[in-house]
Each structure stands twice: as structure tokens, then as C-alpha cells.
Amino acid sequence: MREILGRRRRLLSKRNDGRPELISAALTFAAEWKWPVLPGVAPDPQGRARCGCPDPECTVPGAHPFDPGLLAATTDERMVRWWWTNRPTAPIVLATGGKAPCAVSLPALAASRALTALDQMGMRLGPVVATPHRWAILVAPYSMEQLGELLYAKDYVPGSLRFHGEGGYITLPRPRPATAGSAGSGHRCPARQRPGCPMWRPSWTRSSRPSLVRV
Structure with a gap:
């Protein structure tokens, strides 16, 4: 997976006290960034190209919650x-x-x-989480009312555009170590802000959290 959180995530291996990378990343998201997380269902342990959930025709193998359900998501470090x-x-x-x-x-x-078009416009973008099939841009929280007003004002909205708001979820990328002599795979820096161009303001104030943008 490709994601803009890579540089900060690669530092985890230097301060995780020997914890496996996934638990270290999960603790960083929950305890430090206050993002509610929960474990998703893992791929089939027998190595077949299918999900570990009971649905034999699951279309998102290894990329969704199952047990516990989504409502169990928490920022509690002990959990x-x-x-x-x-x-x-x-x-x-x-x-x-x-x-x-x-x-x-x-x-x-x-x-x-x-993303290329937005970069050329000088838009300040938030973290990007990418899979081989879909890319998601993390943005500041919005309500369904705000989303409805925004879409109503648009002449056209692509049918393939998905919105992940209240009651939704995305799967965060698995940590990947940086390779020697490189900045590490999967890192994408936002474009510089250009004078006179619109900017999406970051909604976080703590420097330890990644900047998010408003839709």
C-alpha cells in the first residue's frame, strides 16, 4: 500500500520497545493521534486468496471489521x-x-x-492511503448535512466517488520498513502552497498528528 504517513510510521521501529510493527502502529493511531481503531478480519490463514470471514464470496478480503464490529472501535490503549x-x-x-x-x-x-490536478492547483492535501484498486484521501470530519450541501452545489459528482464518514471505515496500511539509501517506499509529500491558490486548512493543532484537510 502507498501512503503519506510512511515517514512518521517508519520511525516506529526505532521506538516500539520490540513490539511488532502492527501493534506499534495501532497504538500510535489510537493513543497518540486519538483515531478510533479496531482489528479487521485477517486473510484466510490457509493462504488462499479469500477472506478469513465466513462469507465465501467476500469482495474485500482482509479489509473490513468482523469480530468485533465497527462500533467497538476505540482509542483506549489497553484495549x-x-x-x-x-x-x-x-x-x-x-x-x-x-x-x-x-x-x-x-x-x-x-x-x-x-491528485495530480490538485497538486497543480496548489491544494494542500492530507494523508493518502492507497491500495492497488482504490485511493483514499483523509480529510477533516464532516457531517452528512455538510456533505449534502457540498454535493448539491456541484453540477456533477462521479458515481465512483465514495464518502467515508460517520459509520464508515477504511483499512490503514500495513507498516513497511524503509530500504537503505532511499526515503522509503510509499511516501508522497504534499505539493507546496502557491500564492493566490485555495488552501484546505488543517484541522489538527497538535504537531504529532498528520494534517487533515476539509472537503
């Missing part, structure tokens, strides 16, 4: 530590909305073109 101590390979699922980040996502090719 997060217990989850990933018992399920060290479980994907990290972020429950979007509320006080947590929301997200907008597009198919990978369309998202790549959209």
Missing part, C-alpha cells in the same frame, strides 16, 4: 494492546467520522489523476 497482542496480524481498521478523520476515495487511476 488496542489486548487486541493486537492476541491478533498480531490483524489489519488496522479506522472508524471514520465523529472526531476521527473522514475520507473520500476514488478508483486508483482516477485518484492518481485527481
